[in-house]
Amino acid sequence: MEKGDRIPDExxxxxxxxxxxxxxxxxxxxxxxxxxxxxxxFLSVDVEQNTTFERSILDDSKFSIFRFHAAxxxxxxxxxCIYDPIEGNDAHTLVGRIDPNDEAVAAxxxxxxxxxxxx
Amino acid sequence: xxxxxYQQKTPLPIFAYNTLxxxxxxxxxxxxxxxxxxxxxxxxxxxENAEAMLRRLDEFSILPENWDGYGASAPLKDxxxxxxxxxxTLDRLRQYIDFTSPGPNGEVSVExxxxxxxxxxxxxxxxxxxxxSFENKILVKQGNYEAKDLPLLLxxxxx
Numbered sequence: 571m572e573k574g575d576r577i578p579d580e581x582x583x584x585x586x587x588x589x590x591x592x593x594x595x596x597x598x599x600x601x602x603x604x605x606x607x608x609x610x611x612f613l614s615v616d617v618e619q620n621t622t623f624e625r626s627i628l629d630d631s632k633f634s635i636f637r638f639h640a641a642x643x644x645x646x647x648x649x650x651c652i653y654d655p656i657e658g659n660d661a662h663t664l665v666g667r668i669d670p671n672d673e674a675v676a677a678x679x680x681x682x683x684x685x686x687x688x689x
Numbered sequence: 690x691x692x693x694x695y696q697q698k699t700p701l702p703i704f705a706y707n708t709l710x711x712x713x714x715x716x717x718x719x720x721x722x723x724x725x726x727x728x729x730x731x732x733x734x735x736x737e738n739a740e741a742m743l744r745r746l747d748e749f750s751i752l753p754e755n756w757d758g759y760g761a762s763a764p765l766k767d768x769x770x771x772x773x774x775x776x777x778t779l780d781r782l783r784q785y786i787d788f789t790s791p792g793p794n795g796e797v798s799v800e801x802x803x804x805x806x807x808x809x810x811x812x813x814x815x816x817x818x819x820x821x822s823f824e825n826k827i828l829v830k831q832g833n834y835e836a837k838d839l840p841l842l843l844x845x846x847x848x
Contacts, residue, residue: 586757586758586759587757588756588757588758588791590749590752590756590790590791591757591790591791593787593788599788599790599798599800599809600790600798600809600821601790601791601792601793601796601798601811602757602790604792604793604794605793606759606760606761606762606793606794607794608760614759628758629758632758633758671819672831673809673811673819673820673821673831674821674828674831677807677809677821677823677828678823678826678828681807681823681826682826
């Protein structure tokens, strides 16, 4: 995969989630998938095939990992998952551009996301 | 901005919101926002669910900058206060609250669930309030939230 490539629908994308955003039933709040204005509508994630649980989670006392298929954000017009490797993280991928007035992308990702556990 | 005119001990404007919520007494605090009066008009006690959600919202105020590891802003007081006011309103309307969460832009959210239906209300520090509704994980509607829309939105969720 090359920088700038569109991630195929069937690939899993990982997002680190602060434990406070995880519900008692194990699902996750949409706020975990909402970009900040200074991100210009792009959400940072890791493509599953290029990362490991240990690399993505940073600190398991504060965070967990949730994953979702690229197809979920791709269902929204003008939202793409673009491979964007950066120094120190060749799994880095951007999901966007998410309109700041559109709360539905984050909520849709959250409703479809699943938590990852290591054995 | 709360209109302090109605925080004085003067008679409150009481009206029937609609059939579903006709027993509720509402206080106008801003042009498009309402808040349910408590205490002096009937000794209303919060449910355990609402108390737990209010405690969570209070706890968000101690989150530091970058609490999510992606550079999130700390939740801001105005957003937390709006979220707490909304929780009290929902509790007065006997609406169970599924979850509350901090967001990366200083906002807080309040989430509701009923069967396959789901709603998220988001309170930004700028005063902008938004909502999304889903059924069976499919988007039904989203938009700016105004308190006058609450009976209709809760009616959809419960039916």
